[in-house]
Amino acid sequence: MTAIRLFFHRLASPPHFYELSKPWGRAFAWIALVLILVGLYGGLWLAPRDFQQGNGYRIMYVHVPSAWMSLFVFMVMAASAFVGLVWRMRLAYAVAAASAPLGAAFTAVALVTGSLWGKPMWGTYWVWDARLTSELILFFLYLGFITLNRSFEDQQTGDRAAAILALVGAIDVPIVHYSVDWWQTLHQGSSFKGLTSEIAPSMLWPLLVMMAGFMFYYGWLVLWRARSEILLREADREWTRKVVGS
């Protein structure tokens, strides 16, 4: 018990995190590269054509992981915001701030790839159904977080203001996820029901590999970006001067 507490206590200390994040980030980057290459090869070459959509369905190997990450990153941001607000942990604010542009990018990719798929399959680039609209709102929540976070003279004020937005905005995450169950939408329902899937195994495994790859990709980038966010927040500290070497 004390060992675990000590681990988290040390992890929360900015200089220690700065040390640890470098090797971890590197490892994540390599794992992400391998997984995404394997997933792309599996999805674009090995997986068979779909009985209805032909090759057009293959965009899901980017669309589904991006959409999944758009929700996951927001949950990480909201959890960090919560820890930051309650425990006043600077590292948590740094992680939230580092996550926001990444989450926004994942959301944008999900929206654009979905739109490109929608034109040939549905017959339209865009509809205002519950799933698409709530995902678009998620994108604007990310943009709002980024702007709010940088809108104050004092970074701590910006961190707190944006943290409240992240917590309030987190309510959109279950709405995006369950929109296809709660309301009749043009977007199809989830292909996953518990642990079973309506996707044939030969098409499913590359998708799961891609999703794991995207997770590590985010892990790498968030550690990398959090490092600079930490330096920004600790600019006047002794250890920062030592690390930067001035």
Add this chain to the structure above:
Amino acid sequence: MTRRHQRLVMVLLMLGCVALAVGFALRAFNGDLLYYITPTQLYDGRAPAHGQFRLGGIVEKGSVRRLPGSMTVNFTLTDYHHAVPVVYTGILPDLFRVGQGIVVRGRMVNGIFEATQVLAKHGAKYMPPGIHPLKPSSGQEKMLALKRDLAGGARS
């Protein structure tokens, strides 16, 4: 109570209030959040009395008739309880076929739905060609599978 506990309680209270507010708002607008209504909901009088609305259903077997020499097509959308005849002039999406979920936009004129837009609704199934998901063993199974694809939030 320490300061930390106070902050924890404040944040949780704020979250609870926001969740409650959003929950009530979504409940109030529940009917408007449906992208389309089903034929059964249409017969229950849930369509607007005037103007356009969207109707979603399965293209009924043997109902597709094209008017020779024109772009006009007639078909029937069903949810296996009620069926609505639809007429549309224009280009149909590639996925338009018998047994496919379709969402049409337009208005009811003398018992016929005059569509101005036809969109295909894709199901959640992905599989290689050669396996025919639209031919499950029994008729009832097929109906259930299609209904589930179509239904989305009809449970509410």
